[in-house]
Amino acid sequence: MTTATAVPATAPLDLWSPRLRAMTVGIVALVSLLAFEALAVGTAMPTVARSLDGLGLYALAFGGPFASGVVAMVVSGIWCDARGPRPAMWHGVAWFVAGLAVAGAASTMGTLVVGRVVQGFGSGLLSVALYVIVGQAYPEQLRRRVFAAFAAAWVVPSLVGPAVAGLIVEHLGWRWVFLAVPAIAVPAVLLVQPGLRALAARVPTRPPAGALARIGWACGAGASAALLHHGGQQRGVLTAGLIGAALIGLLVCVPRLLPAGFLRAARGLPTVIGLRGLASAAFVGAEVVIPLMLSRERGFSPTGAGLVLTVGALSWSVGSWIQGRIPAPRSAASLPRAGLACIAVGTAGVTLALLPGVPVAPAVLAWSVAGLGMGLLYPSLSVLTLELSAPAEQGRNSSALQLGDSLAAATVLALTGAVLAAGSSPGPASYASTLAVAAGCGLLGLVLAGRVVPRPAD
Template identity: 40%
Template sequence: MTAPLEPAPSIWGTRYVWVTVGAVALIFLAAVQALAVTTVMPIVSDDLDGDTLYAVAFAGTLATSVIGMVAVGAWSDRSGPKAPLYAAVALFLVGLVIAGLAPTMPILVVGRLIQGLGTGGQTVALYVVVARVYPAQVHGRVFAAFSAAWVVPSLIGPFLAGAVTEYLHWRWVFLGVAALTLVAFTLIALRLHATALHTDEPQEGRVGPRLACAVAVAIGALALSLAGELGSWSVLVVAASVLIIGFAARPLLPPGTLLSGRGLPSVVLMRGLIAGALFGAEIYVPYLLIAEYDFSPTWAGVALTAAALTWAAASAVQGRVGDRIGNARITLIGTALLFTSLTVAGAVAWGHLHTAALIVGWALAGAGMGLMYPRLTVLTLAYSTPQNQGFNSAALSISDAVGAAAAIAVMGLVFTALTATDAGFVAVFAIAGVLALLALVPGLRLGHAHEVAPQGRDR
């Protein structure tokens, strides 16, 4: 007879509370930044006469985040995630300040590139912190808390960013987040100072080749996003960029990822596909509302708010009963919600339907991602050991960033090519819908590691 398992500890208990608070605070600020910038970027690009760099401002940040992910993943496996986390937050701050003070769109893009280094590194470092600090049976709850950290930003972030832009200036969207990050980082550094996060068996090996691959991936993604500016050379640049990204990304991912190998490779591949589908299309939702429906910046983020709320709610459900639902059902439900949302968004753009349909439809995307996103993170840690937690966490985030960056770049090229017609927004949502359907292939090959249900049941 098997002895009953002890109840899972609370992530808000005395032992874990300050680490939880610190990690959630960083996620909170990243959420504020992401939602705010997505909302106001149409105004920023118009003010700085940078419409041609609109997609690059997003894709570039994701591209350089790959470098931060690889560097921090290797650094964390060698000496623990504490110092890498601090360095990543510092880069995040510098990037925000440069973007906030940028006199031209190219300089703003430079700030976004630096910001990407910090954002990518911060994500990986936090994943390793979770793996080193918390027992496996509460990982789902920790990542549910991370998703819940988007609730307040989703309620006030887009609206506040629009209001700041409309009544003050868009620069304060960047500089305000930078000031808040500085305050939060001071508190977090003090709380993590006395926490041991190293492993007794650090990973050894050469980091240089992996960093070179990360740089190549970033260059390929940037070249892809800029291909539309190269005229007759654009087709050649697109083909070369895709080849560079594919070959350079392989050493950064688990073997078999691009072929959807069962288990961890499919977990990583699915993350990239759903990230490309959602984040590639998401930046065009406020753009559609502002350009076609004359929404003010203050109200253009309403759709993002609805999706963020449903994301957090679905993530909480996954954190509680994800093991009971099962990975296959989560895949089917999540991709169905995401595809339906993208179909509705395309129909709104094509038929000029009421904006309520877009807002409600986009909320379905948030629900689907809330089910799938944290579940994939839980599975990644479940497939990992202390020696490769940094590598696997970085691989998951790299797939996330590369998928989103490549999708944004391709969608940007298509959107720019169709600017003179009414089909630009429709094409963007159609491309995203195809990516959502493709996610079913790895999604049904996730398998099961030694993930443990939050309620303590053994599978």
């Protein structure tokens, strides 16, 4: 279903026109902050755990915010559809900043985990609200460029975030990794506010029937995701038990949070959501293996392996830039097909690094192809989600898109961790099997890509 939005008929055709300039800067800055914090915390957390004597809660410091973020995505979707994106955005920033403040001031690891959970809840609220803002504030012909800007907003943090975080930890102390971000978050959200006021006012409505049940299922999915994350950190029989229980929980809860027909790849939105999850699983499944594979099999230093991942991040940005500037394709399936083909070929090509007689360069080139595919795919699926959503369903469907993405990534990370830990030491067979699964996800998505186009009667 393609519907009109609140954008005026005379909407400008440039992201940097006077009416949209401040909003564009604000929302891209917020995405950059979410990206920086997600990447910087991983660098700082070992020091945090040692400082607070909290190694026992180390995994929970990552699993907790992920679980609260899952719940917040569902809450934000319901809230945006009933009240518009402004309340969810403001509350998202408030929770995000409050969580950072609690974590930065924590004197115990338990307090820091509480702060991380609050921060994760704010991130979930904010991420969905930003998608709804794009749907309501930007004309359809600009949305691919907005989502390309979102992708670019992740590139700089991915390149410099860990290094900057390391410098902050060494010279200012780990607390400033948390405490410095609010100084930018608040001005960024203030830039967005005037543009939101200019949108057509939405009459507040009551949440739809079943909203409370959806939040309950989201709590179940969040708890299962946290258990999955925890299980992936364990070893032996315990790993299989925890991951099995978590997967059962996800299979029970997640279908109730995603569009009907998701599991059978029904045409239209269900397939759009499914393709996003498959792409995320493929890329993350390969990304987590590459540094370990290159260091163990090819003798790469951590810096050298990290630079290979950087190649993928840069090509992702290039792909996003390309899809934002090419003319609209005849078929909505064209960009998803191209992106998934690149992901399947690229992740499969990374296995060339396992062949001793083959230089590493072809595998690096293959990884850049996978990144290019993600850049072509992600923004196009985000745009399709908004196009296939009625205005009163943009929050729910944006929430579903990000839920599928996050949960697919969490699942493949846990399963990959279990595969790599199954033997006494990971070897070529382990790496090849995980890369084969990644390529298989991309190939399955390629087969299903034509189903993003709804039937005329849908």
